[in-house]
Amino acid sequence: MKRRDAASDWIAEALALRLTANEAATLVQQLYCSLKEWIQHGELTAGDTLPSSRYLARALGISRNTVLATMDRLLAEGLLIARQGAGLYVANLPALLTRAELPPPLPVRYSSRGNKLLTLSGTLSHGHRAFAPGVPALDLFPREQWQRLLRRHYYHAEMAWMDYQTSGGLPVLKAALCDYLRLSRAVRCQPEQIVITQGAQQAFELITQLLTDHGDSVWMEEPGYGGAQACFLASGLTVTPIPVDKEGLNPSLAPKNAPAPRLIYVTPSHQYPSGVTMPVPRRLALLEYASRAGSWIIEDDYDSEFRYGTPPTPSLQGLAEQASVIYVGTFSKVLNPGLRLGYLVLPDTLAHDFRRAHARLHREGNYPVQSALAEFITRGHFTRHIARMRAAYRQRQACLRTALTPAVAAGLRLSDGHAGMHLLAELDTIEEEEMLVKRASEAGITLSPLSRYYLSENKRPGLVLGYAGSTESELMNAGEWLSEAWRRLHH
Ligand SMILES: Cc1ncc(COP(=O)(O)O)c(C=O)c1O
Numbered sequence: 001m002k003r004r005d006a007a008s009d010w011i012a013e014a015l016a017l018r019l020t021a022n023e024a025a026t027l028v029q030q031l032y033c034s035l036k037e038w039i040q041h042g043e044l045t046a047g048d049t050l051p052s053s054r055y056l057a058r059a060l061g062i063s064r065n066t067v068l069a070t071m072d073r074l075l076a077e078g079l080l081i082a083r084q085g086a087g088l089y090v091a092n093l094p095a096l097l098t099r100a101e102l103p104p105p106l107p108v109r110y111s112s113r114g115n116k117l118l119t120l121s122g123t124l125s126h127g128h129r130a131f132a133p134g135v136p137a138l139d140l141f142p143r144e145q146w147q148r149l150l151r152r153h154y155y156h157a158e159m160a161w162m163d164y165q166t167s168g169g170l171p172v173l174k175a176a177l178c179d180y181l182r183l184s185r186a187v188r189c190q191p192e193q194i195v196i197t198q199g200a201q202q203a204f205e206l207i208t209q210l211l212t213d214h215g216d217s218v219w220m221e222e223p224g225y226g227g228a229q230a231c232f233l234a235s236g237l238t239v240t241p242i243p244v245d246k247e248g249l250n251p252s253l254a255p256k257n258a259p260a261p262r263l264i265y266v267t268p269s270h271q272y273p274s275g276v277t278m279p280v281p282r283r284l285a286l287l288e289y290a291s292r293a294g295s296w297i298i299e300d301d302y303d304s305e306f307r308y309g310t311p312p313t314p315s316l317q318g319l320a321e322q323a324s325v326i327y328v329g330t331f332s333k334v335l336n337p338g339l340r341l342g343y344l345v346l347p348d349t350l351a352h353d354f355r356r357a358h359a360r361l362h363r364e365g366n367y368p369v370q371s372a373l374a375e376f377i378t379r380g381h382f383t384r385h386i387a388r389m390r391a392a393y394r395q396r397q398a399c400l401r402t403a404l405t406p407a408v409a410a411g412l413r414l415s416d417g418h419a420g421m422h423l424l425a426e427l428d429t430i431e432e433e434e435m436l437v438k439r440a441s442e443a444g445i446t447l448s449p450l451s452r453y454y455l456s457e458n459k460r461p462g463l464v465l466g467y468a469g470s471t472e473s474e475l476m477n478a479g480e481w482l483s484e485a486w487r488r489l490h491h
Pocket residue numbers: 133134198199200201202225227267272300302329330331332337341342
């Protein structure tokens with residue numbers, strides 16, 4: 001195709017073949033892409049002159065302005081050079097630009113932190129199917145009401161909200177949240193102690209960044225929440241799994257020679273995933289241990305609102321005179337995880353620095369959404385939504401129990417389900433767990449094996465059966481399938 005002397009002819013002919021009037025790309029984009037490609041592939045080389053804009057426009061039957069706009073773009077990128085009186089010619093480009101001389105792609109070598117993170121990301125659930133743990137009822141979220149609120153708050157958004165923010169969240173949201181937490185969760189707080197984050201996960205990351213060094217020790221409930229495990233392990237912390245008994249994390253079961261932890265992560269209201277609640281004497285023992293060892297307790301209060309029968313247990317933070325507890329909350333369960341809104345309630349001694357570090361690292365923002373959420377809370381929509389979800393989840397759980405009745409009658413052990421968004425089914429062996437997970441996957445059902453929530457080799461087999469995010473008919477179908485699959489394994 002290349003003919004240096006008669007470049008004008010071949011360029012015009014080749015461009016005419018490529019231009020299509022009904023393509024989504026504009027004529028300028030089409031001309032630009034073709035010429036750039038020829039330069040990169042070496043069809044046009046350094047010193048080649050381009051036809052004049054008048055000649056090209058005439059030959060292609062297009063406006064001269066279109067040709068000039070294309071050439072301007074190539075000139076601006078340095079692919080062409082204008083020579084006084086001699087028109088445009090191809091610049092002398094570094095060899096790297098031509099594809100033939102491109103080096104092979106850089107081999108990917110992740111950091112050891114990155115490798116750990118990727119190993120821990122293998123089991124991320126995707127899609128939204130029956131039994132997905134931790135997913136709220138998206139079908140029951142008041143979408144229209146929320147969208148109306150959002151529209152209004154975007155419309156009335158203050159100009160200052162478009163700027164960089166450093167206050168740790170919109171003050172009206174922090175004030176509304178503070179009232180809610182004081183009343184509903186017995187959290188001791190002032191709005192200045194709150195930092196709004198993009199979910200609990202970002203709160204764990206901020207705590208890890210600010211309060212730990214590589215190699216520091218952190219105690220983690222065993223079994224425990226994968227998101228927190230991933231955050232600590234990928235940050236190079238030494239994670240010591242502490243067994244959970246009927247009262248939650250038991251400090252007296254910590255290895256005798258284990259170093260004093262910098263952080264202790266707990267879900268005392270409703271341990272994830274075992275479902276046990278930490279009673280007050282164990283809470284006091286934990287607070288006492290943490291104060292002696294100089295450890296910060298992370299209280300992850302992710303779904304405490306959903307209790308069926310008894311009122312929610314007050315927070316651990318509210319018991320702590322000596323303020324060694326960092327309370328982490330999230331709107332992912334009570335509203336929806338797509339919102340990416342959570343928060344930290346920090347001791348006074350930490351609040352100011354966490355606010356600064358958060359602004360430095362994460363560049364907080366989205367104040368119109370925070371403003372809408374503040375109104376959602378202060379007008380009572382939030383507590384009404386929680387009450388509605390509590391009733392719906394109780395019903396969904398009952399539906400799942402009904403579907404599992406034949407298996408339970410034949411010996412399947414199910415958790416009491418007094419709280420939360422999932423039931424736990426205990427199994428006898430890891431082989432049984434593996435078999436059920438595999439058969440479910442073949443049937444298009446995602447089952448979460450309990451063994452996945454363990455870091456040590458001392459794993460207990462079981463299934464974490466989320467019910468909040470599925471409709472009753474989905475739960476009925478999946479539950480009946482599981483009941484039958486379990487019975488078949490046991491006969
Ligand atoms: C124990 C626990 N903590 C926190 C979260 C919420 O995390 P986020 O606010 O990042 O969505 C979850 C969600 O699955 C969870 O199970």
